[in-house]
Amino acid sequence: MYDAGKIIPGLLIFLGLVTFPIWYGLAKGQDARPPTIEKPKNADRCIEDTDFMRKEHMQVIMDWRDEVVREMKRVYVASDGRRFNKSLTSGCLGCHADKSASCDRCHDYLSVRPYCWECHVVPEGDQ
Amino acid sequence: MTRKLVGVNRRGFFKIAGVTALGLAGRPALPLLAQEPIWAEPLTAKRWAMLVDIKACMHKGGCRDCVAACHRVHNVPDFGNPKDDVKWIWKEHYGEALPDQKYEYMPGELEQRDVLVFCNHCDNPPCTRVCPTQATWKREDGVVMMDWHRCIGCRYCIAACPYGSRSFNWRDPRPHIGEITPEFPTRTRGVVEKCNFCEERLAKGLPPACVEACRDRGLLFGDLEDPNSEVRRILRVRHAIRRKPALGTQPQVYYLV
Numbered sequence: 001m002y003d004a005g006k007i008i009p010g011l012l013i014f015l016g017l018v019t020f021p022i023w024y025g026l027a028k029g030q031d032a033r034p035p036t037i038e039k040p041k042n043a044d045r046c047i048e049d050t051d052f053m054r055k056e057h058m059q060v061i062m063d064w065r066d067e068v069v070r071e072m073k074r075v076y077v078a079s080d081g082r083r084f085n086k087s088l089t090s091g092c093l094g095c096h097a098d099k100s101a102s103c104d105r106c107h108d109y110l111s112v113r114p115y116c117w118e119c120h121v122v123p124e125g126d127q
Numbered sequence: 128m129t130r131k132l133v134g135v136n137r138r139g140f141f142k143i144a145g146v147t148a149l150g151l152a153g154r155p156a157l158p159l160l161a162q163e164p165i166w167a168e169p170l171t172a173k174r175w176a177m178l179v180d181i182k183a184c185m186h187k188g189g190c191r192d193c194v195a196a197c198h199r200v201h202n203v204p205d206f207g208n209p210k211d212d213v214k215w216i217w218k219e220h221y222g223e224a225l226p227d228q229k230y231e232y233m234p235g236e237l238e239q240r241d242v243l244v245f246c247n248h249c250d251n252p253p254c255t256r257v258c259p260t261q262a263t264w265k266r267e268d269g270v271v272m273m274d275w276h277r278c279i280g281c282r283y284c285i286a287a288c289p290y291g292s293r294s295f296n297w298r299d300p301r302p303h304i305g306e307i308t309p310e311f312p313t314r315t316r317g318v319v320e321k322c323n324f325c326e327e328r329l330a331k332g333l334p335p336a337c338v339e340a341c342r343d344r345g346l347l348f349g350d351l352e353d354p355n356s357e358v359r360r361i362l363r364v365r366h367a368i369r370r371k372p373a374l375g376t377q378p379q380v381y382y383l384v
Binding site: 070115120123124 | 202264266272274275276307308309310311312313314315330
């Protein structure tokens with residue numbers, strides 16, 4: 001290999017830079033494992049199964065938003081026939097009462113910043 | 128012999144068949160029965176409209192019960208500055224609210240007093256036509272709706288509305304709301320807002336907050352397409368005027384004179 005003396009150290013420096021966030025996090029003692037979400041105490045299951053909710057809750061909320069505001073459809077019928085009020089603050093947060101443990105913890109970890117709460121009001125006793 | 132072949136006699140078979148049939152018929156109803164009711168039946172209409180009894184309303188000149196009730200349930204901010212005012216329902220001088228109806232020798236009390244004004248929920252709303260994002264539109268029951276999620280704050284609708292019924296949030300409204308009602312969202316900076324005929328209350332089977340707050344029956348809300356409704360009954364016997372009718376917007380707020 002020509003110029004191995006330049007290429008190999010160069011590659012090493014590149015790898016070091018690319019993986020810097022990982023080293024930095026480890027050095028700072030940050031836990032890189034995904035956060036756990038606190039489950040509500042007053043319900044044994046969500047509107048749909050956990051896997052679906054994990055992947056699709058954002059789409060469900062956006063669909064609810066449009067259906068409630070634009071189509072006057074305010075009742076969600078789950079796949080097992082249960083009916084729910086399509087509401088973020090009284091629906092989702094009715095069970096997932098602690099917003100910081102139910103929403104923020106995971107959103108912060110993933111650096112997602114939904115702007116729901118710029119207008120929607122977090123119920124009492126929870127900021 | 129045949130009787131014993133399937134292990135049930137004729138009588139037993141009919142019993143089981145009957146119970147099974149009943150069970151099948153009752154099944155679709157079960158998931159519904161198992162759920163608690165979500166809320167009361169919504170109030171619905173073919174065409175919502177409001178009547179404002181000018182005399183009853185003017186009776187107490189300084190009364191602001193309806194305004195206070197509306198602004199409370201809808202988290203309407205008070206910036207304390209007329210340039211930034213966000214208005215859902217407010218009072219306007221007679222001559223400004225009903226400029227076509229002003230003449231020189233009219234009863235002094237009318238001319239001096241203020242008239243209650245809010246979004247007219249027009250049948251032909253100019254505001255919805257100009258909205259580039261369909262953030263505002265006329266619903267089938269006549270409510271001129273707003274989708275604040277979709278409003279980009281271009282303010283075309285404010286320019287189009289001949290009644291000044293729409294306001295813009297020039298600043299973050301949250302710090303300027305007295306006591307926040309958590310059931311209703313606040314708005315954010317850069318969004319237009321206006322009276323929504325309390326559509327969120329209608330959905331819960333409640334009348335508009337202003338109508339409920341008025342102690343003098345100065346406001347009446349009902350279905351214009353229902354010939355037996357109270358609003359129609361009153362419109363049959365009392366003369367009503369509307370704001371700037373010549374513009375062809377067909378406002379659906381009627382002022383009883």
